[in-house]
Amino acid sequence: MTHGAHSPGCVAITGVRSFLGQRLAERLATRGRGLRVLGIDLRRPWRLERRFPFERVDLTDPAANARLAELFVRERVEAVVHTAFRRDPTPDVEADHELETIGTLQLLHACAAAKISRLVIASSTMLYGPYPDNPQYLSEAHPLRGHSEAHCIANRVEMEQLVADWSRKRPDAEVTVLRSAWIMGPSFWDQVVRHFSGSFVATVLGYDPLLQFVHEEDCLAAYEQAVLDGHSGVYNVVAPEALPLSMLLRLAGKTALPAPAPLLYRLQDLASRARTGDPPAAFYDYLRWLWLADGERGWNAFGEPIYSTREAWISFVSSRRMRQYR
Amino acid sequence: MIPHEPENGDDDLDRMAASEDLDVTGDAAEARARRRLEQGSVLRDALDGLREELRSRLPSNEHGVDWMALYESLRRRFGSTGMRSLPAEIDEFGLDRAALENTRPWLDVLFDRWWRVEVSGASELPQGRPCLFVANHSGLLPWDGLMVCHALARAHLGPETPRFLVEDWLLRLPFAQSWLTSLGGVRACRENAERLLRTRRSVVAFPEGAKGATKVFRQRYRVQRFGRGGVVRTAIAARVPLVPVAVVGAEEAHPLLFKVEAAARSLGLPFVPVTPTFPWLGPLGLLPLPSKWWIGFGEPLRTDELDPEAADDEILVWRLNEQLRAAVQSRLDEGLHERSSVWS
Numbered sequence: 001m002t003h004g005a006h007s008p009g010c011v012a013i014t015g016v017r018s019f020l021g022q023r024l025a026e027r028l029a030t031r032g033r034g035l036r037v038l039g040i041d042l043r044r045p046w047r048l049e050r051r052f053p054f055e056r057v058d059l060t061d062p063a064a065n066a067r068l069a070e071l072f073v074r075e076r077v078e079a080v081v082h083t084a085f086r087r088d089p090t091p092d093v094e095a096d097h098e099l100e101t102i103g104t105l106q107l108l109h110a111c112a113a114a115k116i117s118r119l120v121i122a123s124s125t126m127l128y129g130p131y132p133d134n135p136q137y138l139s140e141a142h143p144l145r146g147h148s149e150a151h152c153i154a155n156r157v158e159m160e161q162l163v164a165d166w167s168r169k170r171p172d173a174e175v176t177v178l179r180s181a182w183i184m185g186p187s188f189w190d191q192v193v194r195h196f197s198g199s200f201v202a203t204v205l206g207y208d209p210l211l212q213f214v215h216e217e218d219c220l221a222a223y224e225q226a227v228l229d230g231h232s233g234v235y236n237v238v239a240p241e242a243l244p245l246s247m248l249l250r251l252a253g254k255t256a257l258p259a260p261a262p263l264l265y266r267l268q269d270l271a272s273r274a275r276t277g278d279p280p281a282a283f284y285d286y287l288r289w290l291w292l293a294d295g296e297r298g299w300n301a302f303g304e305p306i307y308s309t310r311e312a313w314i315s316f317v318s319s320r321r322m323r324q325y326r
Numbered sequence: 327m328i329p330h331e332p333e334n335g336d337d338d339l340d341r342m343a344a345s346e347d348l349d350v351t352g353d354a355a356e357a358r359a360r361r362r363l364e365q366g367s368v369l370r371d372a373l374d375g376l377r378e379e380l381r382s383r384l385p386s387n388e389h390g391v392d393w394m395a396l397y398e399s400l401r402r403r404f405g406s407t408g409m410r411s412l413p414a415e416i417d418e419f420g421l422d423r424a425a426l427e428n429t430r431p432w433l434d435v436l437f438d439r440w441w442r443v444e445v446s447g448a449s450e451l452p453q454g455r456p457c458l459f460v461a462n463h464s465g466l467l468p469w470d471g472l473m474v475c476h477a478l479a480r481a482h483l484g485p486e487t488p489r490f491l492v493e494d495w496l497l498r499l500p501f502a503q504s505w506l507t508s509l510g511g512v513r514a515c516r517e518n519a520e521r522l523l524r525t526r527r528s529v530v531a532f533p534e535g536a537k538g539a540t541k542v543f544r545q546r547y548r549v550q551r552f553g554r555g556g557v558v559r560t561a562i563a564a565r566v567p568l569v570p571v572a573v574v575g576a577e578e579a580h581p582l583l584f585k586v587e588a589a590a591r592s593l594g595l596p597f598v599p600v601t602p603t604f605p606w607l608g609p610l611g612l613l614p615l616p617s618k619w620w621i622g623f624g625e626p627l628r629t630d631e632l633d634p635e636a637a638d639d640e641i642l643v644w645r646l647n648e649q650l651r652a653a654v655q656s657r658l659d660e661g662l663h664e665r666s667s668v669w670s
Contacts, residue, residue, distance in 0.1 A: 132498045135517035136419055206500025208507075210420050242418060244504070261500070290513075 007228045008078035008118060010036040012071075014059065014107060015084030017041040019188055020122055023216070024081060024223050025052060038075050040068075041084065059084055059103030060095075068110035079118035079227055082107055088191040089152035091275060100155040101162070108166045116173065119163075120226045123179045125236055127157050130209075130289035137294035140179070140234040149282040167232075174232040178222060181238040181293060184312040185216030186319035191279040197320055201249055205258040207288045210242040215307035215315060222302040231301045236293035241308040245287060251310070252317040261288070391439055395431035402428050419522070420507035421487060429509060433476045436469075440616050441575060443473060447623035448481040451569065455484065456523050457626065458561045459530040461571035462549050462654055463538030465580040466599055468492055468511065469614055470573045474530045475510060477621050488528035491519065493536055495596060516556050523564035530571070533557045540585065540596065546577040547662060549655045555640075555647040558629065562637040567626040568650055572657035575619030578668050580604075617668050624657045 011028055015021040016039030029037045029051045037052040039045060044054055053075075057067055072080070084107075085100050104121075111119055128138045129145035146157040160177060167175035182192050195201065214237055222237045249256050259267070261284070268281040299305070307315060381394045416422050437443050451457070461474055471490030478488045491514035497503045512518050514531065522529050532538060533552040541550065561568045585597040604611030627650060636642055 132503075133494050133513070133515070135515050135521075136512065137517070137521065139517075204500075206504070208504035210416075210507075242420075243416060244420065244422075246504075247416065 007035065009034060010038060010075055010077045011079045011081060011227055012038040012040055012075070012077045013081045013083065014040045014057075015082070016054070017043055017045045018083050018085070018087060019183075019216075020220070020223065021045075021081070021083040022047075023220050024083070024227075027220060027224050028227065036075075038071075038077060040071075059106055060098040064103075065106040065109035065113070068107060069113035072110060072114035072116060077114065077116065079120070079230075080107070080111055080116050081120045081122075081223065081227060083122040085122060085156070086152060088277075089150065089280060091272075093151045096152055097155050100152070101158045104159045105162055108162060111173075112166070112170070118174045118227070118230050119167075119176070120223060121160075121163050121175070121177045122223075123156060123160055123177050125179045125181045125238065125291065125293040126153060126286065127160065127179065128291050128293065129153070130285040130291040132289050134290045134292075136290065137292050138236075139294045140236060140297055147282050147285065149285075150280055153282075174230040176226040176231055177234040178226060178298075179234065179236050179293065180219050180222075181212050181214045181236070183216050183219055184213040184316040186315060188216045188316075191277070191283070193316070194277070195279065195283070196252075196254075196316075198254075200255050200257050202264065202284075203245060203249075203256045203258045204264060204284055204288045205260045207261075208244045208246045209288060209290055210244055210292055211248060211287075212238050212242045212292055212309045213312045213316075214239045214305065215312035218305035218307055218312075221305075222298065225302045233297075233301075235298040235301055236295050237298050237302075238293050238295040239305050239307055239309045239312050240295065240299075241310060242292050243309055243313075248313055251313065391435055392431060396435065399428045399431050418525075419489065419510075419512050419518075421489070421510045422508040423487070425508045426487065426510060433472065437473060437476055440614075441473065441579070441619040443477065443575075443619040443621060445477045445481075445621050445623075448477065451478075451481065451483055451623055452567060452626065453483055456486070456526050456528045456564075456566050457483075457569050458519070458523065458557060458564070458566050458629075459488070459528065459569045459571050459623075460552075460557055460650055460654060461530060461532055461573050462547070462658055463532035463534045464541075464546070464573065464577040465614070466539055466582070467580065467612070467614070468496065468506065469579060470576040471511065471530055471532065472509065473576075473619065474571060474573065474621060478528065478530070483528070484526075486525075486527040488530055489522055490530040491532065493539065495536075516560055519557075519560045520564060523560070523566050531557050536596065540582070542585065543577070543581040543583055546581075547574070547658055549651055549658065552647050552651050555643040558643050558646045558650065559637045561627075561629040562632050562643070563634050565630045565632075565634060567628055567630045568646075569626045570624035570650055570653040570657055572622040572624070572654055572661050573619065574622070574658060574661035574665060575617045575668070578617035579614035579619075581615070618665070618670055620661045620665065622657045622661050624653050627653070 013021045013025050016025050021041070022045050025037050025039055028035055039052055039054040040057050042056065042058055055071055057064055057071070082104065084103060086096055090096055125138070127144045127146055128134065128142060129147050131145065144157045144160060147153045163175060163177060167173060184193070218239065219237055225231070246256060264284055265281045268278060268284060271278040272280045377394070459474065459478070461470065464470060468490065471492065475488050475490050487510055489510045489512045492506055492511040493514055496506065497513055512522065514535070519529050519531065533556065534550040535553060537550040541548070558568065580601055582599050582601055584600040586600060587597045590597045598605070601611065603613070603615070627646065629646065
C-alpha cells in the first residue's frame with residue numbers, strides 16, 4: 001500500500017445520485033480543508049445542490065470520454081471516484097452493459113487523457129461468486145468467478161478487468177478497488193435490503209450459509225480514506241464476524257420461509273420476469289453457498305470497522321422497525 | 327438447536343415470586359399472578375423430581391447409555407420452540423459451540439456403544455498446540471472425521487475444538503452443509519487448513535479425498551495416494567507436526583459393494599452407492615453398521631522443526647508425503663493384525 005503525499009484538491013464523483021456517491025460527496029464537501037467536490041451524473045442529486053458543482057454527463061454517450069477529459073482538466077480534478085453503477089440489475093441487459101462496462105471504459109479513457117493520479121472504483125464481494133468450492137474466506141487475490149446467470153455481476157467482473165488492465169499500464173496512478181459486502185444500515189436500500197426487510201424472508205431449504213455485511217458508515221469511511229490517503233490496490237470492505245442466515249433472522253425476529261431450491265428458483269425467475277422488483281433467481285445462490293471475503297487487508301489499510309456484521313444487521317433492523325411507526 | 331438454560335429461567339421466576347412476597351399489596355391481580363407463579367414452580371419442582379427419579383431408576387450410567395443426557399439434548403433441540411434463545415457464539419468457520427455440546431451425548435453413544443471405539447496412542451500426543459492429523463478415509467459419510475474429532479476432544483489436548491475437513495460434494499447436499507458446519511466440519515481446501523492452523527486449531531485431514539471415500543470394499547484398508555502433497559506443504563508452512571492416524575472399522579460401517587454411475591448425475595452425487603443395506607432398506611440403509619472401531623495415533627512427523635521455506639522443496643515434500651502415507655498404512659496394519667473380528 002502506498003500513501004499519497006497529499007490529499008487531492010478536487011475530487012470528481014461519478015454517479016453522485018447513487019447512495020454511495022451522494023453520501024461520499026456530502027462527507028467530502030463538509031470536510032473543508034480546501035477540498036472541492038465535482039458531482040457527475042445523469043440527473044441532479046436531490047439535495048445539496050449548492051454545496052458542490054454538478055455536471056450532467058451521460059457515460060453511455062460515445063463522446064463522454066472527451067467531455068469528461070475536458071471537464072477534468074478544466075476543474076483541475078486530481079482524484080476520481082467511480083460509483084456510477086446500477087444499484088440493482090434492470091431487465092434491460094444491454095443498457096446495463098453499456099453503463100457498467102462501457103461507461104467505465106469511457107471514464108478510464110478520460111482519466112488517462114487528463115492524467116488523473118488517483119482513482120477509486122466501487123465494486124462488490126459478490127463478484128467472487130457464490131460457489132460450494134470457495135474457501136471459507138476469499139482473499140483479494142482470488143479470481144473473480146462472478147455468476148453465469150447474473151448479467152449485472154458479469155458486467156462488473158468485466159469492469160474490474162478493464163480497471164486492472166488500465167492500472168497495470170499506469171503504475172504511477174493510485175487505483176483503489178473497494179469490494180464491499182452487502183451494505184446494511186438505516187438509510188441504504190437495494191434489492192438485497194428489500195429481500196430482508198419484510199417479516200417473512202424466503203430462504204433455500206436445507207442451506208444456512210454464513211453471511212457478512214458492512215455498515216453503510218464503515219463503507220463510506222473506507223471510501224473517504226481511499227480518496228484522501230490513496231491506498232492503491234484491491235481491498236475487501238467487510239465487517240468482522242460472519243453469522244448464519246438462520247441466526248440473523250432469529251436476531252431480527254423474522255420468520256424464514258424455506259422452499260426447496262428448484263421451486264424457489266423457478267418462482268423467483270417468474271417474479272423477476274414480471275418486473276416485481278425482485279432480484280433475479282441467481283440471487284438465491286448467494287443465500288445458499290459461501291462467498292465470505294477476508295477483510296484483513298482492508299482493516300489494516302482503513303482501520304477496523306465500527307460495526308460488526310451483527311451490529312450492522314441490528315442497525316438495519318431497528319431502523320426498519322422504527323419506520324413502521326412513522 | 328439452541329440450549330436454553332432452564333435453571334436460569336427458573337431462578338428468575340423464583341426471584342420474582344420472592345420479591346412479590348416482600349411487597350404484598352393485596353391487589354387481586356398481583357395475588358393471582360403470584361399464585362400462578364407458585365403453581366408453576368410447584369409443577370417445575372415435580373418435573374425436576376420426576377427427572378431425578380428417572381435418572382436413578384434408569385440403567386446405571388457408568389458404562390451404559392446416559393439416557394437422561396440424550397433426552398435432555400432432544401428437549402433442548404426441539405422442546406423449546408416457543409422461546410428459542412440465541413447461540414452464544416458461532417466462530418468464523420461456522421462452528422456452533424452450543425450445538426456441538428448438545429450433540430455430544432449422541433456422539434458419546436456412537437463412540438462408546440455403537441462402534442465401541444478403542445483409542446490408542448492419544449496420551450503421547452503433543453499438548454496444547456495445533457497439529458495436523460492425517461487419517462485414512464473410508465465410508466461415504468464423514469463418520470470417521472466426527473469420531474476422530476470426538477476422540478481428540480475427549481483427550482483434552484487444548485482449548486480449541488479440532489476441526490475435520492469435508493469433501494465438497496457433501497457440502498453441496500441440503501442439510502448436510504449446515505449440520506456438518508455447526509459440528510466443526512470445514513470444506514477441504516488448503517486456504518481453510520492454513521487459516522485453521524494459523525488460528526491455533528487442530529485439523530483432521532483425509533488427504534486421500536474422494537479416492538479413499540469411494541473405494542469399493544475389495545480395496546479396503548489400502549491407503550490411496552495422498553493427493554499432491556498439500557497436507558505436507560501446509561504443515562511445513564504452518565510449522566505444525568503431522569500426526570498419522572489409522573481408523574480401523576470405518577470401512578465396514580458402510581461397505582461399498584458397487585458404484586452405480588447411471589442416474590447419479592441428476593441426483594447431484596458422483597455415483598449411487600450400493601452397500602448391503604443401501605438402497606435396499608431405504609433411508610434406514612444410511613444407518614452405519616455397528617462394526618468395532620479402533621483409532622490409532624502414530625508417531626508425529628516433526629514438520630514443525632523444518633524451515634517454512636522447505637514447503638517449496640518438491641522432492642522433500644513428496645518424500646515426506648510418501649513417508650506419511652506409509653506411517654498411516656503401517657499403523658493401520660497394526661490395528662488390523664490385532665483385530666480378531668470385524669464386530670467385536
